[in-house]
Amino acid sequence: MSSSRRSRQASSSSRINDDQITDLISKLRQSIPEIRQNRRSNTVSASKVLQETCNYIRNLNKEADDLSDRLSQLLETIDPNSPQAAIIRSLINE
């Protein structure tokens, strides 16, 4: 008796989670430019969305690393009298 009640509770709570997850995955789909731009239809599978999300996050991190690299190079080579030095100086000295 109690075991069947428990199983009903377990399955109903996993059903709630499935709805939540579906909703969250559609939100993910909105956030990822590649999927948003390239697919008109709503038929992108959940696993595809998750895969693209991983790729997107990795790309963002890589871009941040790359930008840090470029900025550190700029600090090295910049002519201290140029306007772009002023930009960086205001970034650092403000």
Place this chain on the structure above:
Amino acid sequence: MQPTSSMKEEFLQKWQMGLQIYRPLIDNTSVSERMKAIKLSADVAMASLRRGTTCWSRALIQKTATEDNFLVRQMLSGIKAETLINKKLPKVMCHRKIVRRSKKILRRRKSRSAIEEVAAKARKLVNKKTQGLRNVVPGGEFMSNDVLLIQETLDYIVSLQTQVNVMRSIVDAAEAGSER
């Protein structure tokens, strides 16, 4: 959700603060050390936007603190730096025993329709992909609850977009002039 201009402004302010902390060192270090400093300040700036309310931001702060404890303390002074750095990451886990027990009960149901079979296969594939997500989101290894994981991912993405947006604008502007 997209990065808002207030998020971008706050990120820029905090990032600036981090760079200023490094100012005395910037002139005397190698390019690669400088790059690391820039990246670390950007990460702490991004994480501090969340004021400790998300799992990923706490995990990122702790990770950065192991690489540069001084920087993190300076940047976070005033936002309960000590607790953020030292706090044990909450094990926000579904109690494994209960999950295992309820899965066993579910499995006892003998008849599974074809639809349920397909759904089970799809679920397995999704589980594999969410594991990949746990590897890229800071603190992901503590989020065994899928719903939490995806919520944190959404927030992490918006924060990363903010970070990259602002950094890109600064670097583009700075480089634009130098190509005369």
